[in-house]
Amino acid sequence: MTLEVCAQSIQSCLTAQKAGAWRVELCQALELGGLTPSSGVIQMATNYLTIPIHVLIRPRSGHFTYSRVEQECIISEIDNVKAMGASGVVVGALDEDGDVDVDLLERMIRRADPLEVTFHRAIDVSRDYQEAMKVLIDSGCTRVLTSGRVKRAIDGIDLLKQTVDSFGDQIEIMAGSGVSATNIADFASIGIEHFHLSGSQRVSGQNSEVMDMGYSETSLQSIKEARDIIKQLRKKDKD
Template sequence: MILEVPVFTVEAALIAASAGAHRLELCSDFAEGGTTPSAGMLQFLKSKLDIPIFVMIRPRGGDFVYSNEEIEVMERDIHLLDKLGADGFVFGVLNENAQVDFQKNARLLTAAKRKPCTFHRAFDLTPDPLESLNRIQEIGFQRILSSGGAPTVSEGWEVLLKLISLAADQVIVMPGGGSKPEHASELKSKGMLKEIHASCKSERPSQSIFKKSDMSFSIPEERFHQVLSVNPQLVARFLQVMN
């Protein structure tokens, strides 16, 4: 049973690993829901940590319908980050009708060679989760990150249970999006827990003392003075349930 923690900062990654997370999903830009992180960040973390790091491959925020030029950027990112030690990749491409785009996803899987790939929560935008599950299996992904087609795992719980059951051993359906220790506990009791994705996020105040009252950036001032991190106690609660 694997606990995957998505991380957006070096601090969060180091804390999550120290607290016992089994795998990290490395991303940039929390406000956009995760985009491709820097090469330097991956290289640094691979020099410090010995747990697998899967890397988000997403060239921008917004929808998951990508141009051929964006797909080429994603391929190049995969090649570069592969050389720096990425253990797997996380991406998902949809067509204009929100269906899984077979050809573009296949291109990215080819770029990833044989490293494991996760189809991320773009899955939850598709109109028919069962059809999407079959299509993603057919393309060759190892796992799907999903909240059951709903905003959170709690809201999509019944659909998630059905997807996990239908996927069986063909592909891992990994709950993610507001996951709680209680979700892991229920899945374990049903014999359905393989992997779960939980941010266990927290924020700490910035160490910056000086604040300029007449200056602001594109995010609310209260967020600007917070640093995204991970709550090690919450990681421990998940692990206690899973062990």
């Protein structure tokens, strides 16, 4: 079982590592669903972290159908991330029909090689979830991050179980969106072994009537609690 923490700052990355996360997904602007972080943040993360870092490659917010120029931006970002020492990339792309953009996906995988490739929750808004899963497997994705086509993964647990039963031996299936220490055992009970969460908390900023100066950071306690649950489940499996 593994725990991946979605972090949008150097401090959150360090907190995730200290709390015992197995891996970090590095991004920025989680309030927009996550975007590619700056090169400076990526470089500092690879300099300071000893756990694997997977970087989100998403050039803008909104839908996952990308223009030719945006596709070139994506490929360029993969090159940059690879050069800076990341362990993997997190990508996702759909065509205008809502199916996985196979040409772009295969291009991203080739460019990222030998890094691991995670296909993100674009699959949850794809036209045909089962067919999309088959495409990811055929293309050689390492894993897929999914909520089971709903906002909160716990509400998609039936589809997640079907997905694990059908495809769990061919691709890593990682549950994400609303995952926490309180429900990890529920996901584990249906065969999910990989968990993705942010475990974030709101940090107050300077008082200002002009703008909100607060921000979100990874909570050490939340990640520790999730890690401890996973360790207990792993020990139980061994026993």
